[in-house]
Amino acid sequence: MTGTTTAAGAGRAGAPGTGGRAGAPRTAGPAGVDPDAVPDPQASAPRRRHTARWAAAAALVVGAGLVLLLATRPPQTATEVATPLVGQAAPRIAGTTLAGGTFDLSALRGRWVVVNFFASWCTPCQQEQPELVAFAYAHRLPTDPALVGVVFDDSASTARAFMRSTGATWPAVVDPGGQLGLDYGVRGPPETFLVSPRGVVVAHFDGPMTSAALDYWLGRASAGGA
Numbered sequence: 001m002t003g004t005t006t007a008a009g010a011g012r013a014g015a016p017g018t019g020g021r022a023g024a025p026r027t028a029g030p031a032g033v034d035p036d037a038v039p040d041p042q043a044s045a046p047r048r049r050h051t052a053r054w055a056a057a058a059a060l061v062v063g064a065g066l067v068l069l070l071a072t073r074p075p076q077t078a079t080e081v082a083t084p085l086v087g088q089a090a091p092r093i094a095g096t097t098l099a100g101g102t103f104d105l106s107a108l109r110g111r112w113v114v115v116n117f118f119a120s121w122c123t124p125c126q127q128e129q130p131e132l133v134a135f136a137y138a139h140r141l142p143t144d145p146a147l148v149g150v151v152f153d154d155s156a157s158t159a160r161a162f163m164r165s166t167g168a169t170w171p172a173v174v175d176p177g178g179q180l181g182l183d184y185g186v187r188g189p190p191e192t193f194l195v196s197p198r199g200v201v202v203a204h205f206d207g208p209m210t211s212a213a214l215d216y217w218l219g220r221a222s223a224g225g226a
Helices: 002-013 043-070 123-138 156-166 179-184 211-223
Strands: 093-094 102-104 115-119 146-151 191-197 201-206
Touching: 115 123, 115 179, 123 146, 123 156, 123 211, 146 156, 146 179, 191 211, 201 211
Parallel strands: 115 146
Antiparallel strands: 093 102, 115 191, 191 201
């Protein structure tokens, strides 16, 4: 009886491959899979954190690039349109203003000039007008870019009332026969031309401008040595 008990106890004390550790059962895994070969989830955690850091860094780089792209793009307002006038001397603008004075574009030689064709009945012109008022106020010094309007297919009285109602103070030339519009190839307001200090047309835009857009294009033209 004693011998039988001893043998059974020895069998419980250890099994082949356990190193003789008493009471250390192996956890059963999937059929045919060694539990010791299953990856430890905690061991792969640092790798996942490393990948996440790279993904976050890549997202920051892409985001910074997008911000830079948007910052260097021209504000989305008017469209730059090709014209045979670009690179040529600006056609003469001379005549009577809505205020009753006289105006001659050549008197502004040495300054950048923004020539804006407008009409009081033109909805885009009404949208554009507050931006032009802001631009004129921001560039009110004698050496700053000058702004001049040209009335397009509109009566002097309604154009004058429009200018007064919006607080516009820049000269606006009356063009009763439409010759100035023909000289500049204007098809419909608002259209804007940038004239360099040398009196050369450097850009033409179709649609409502903004103060920011004018600053952008003037800065670009100046940097180009126009």
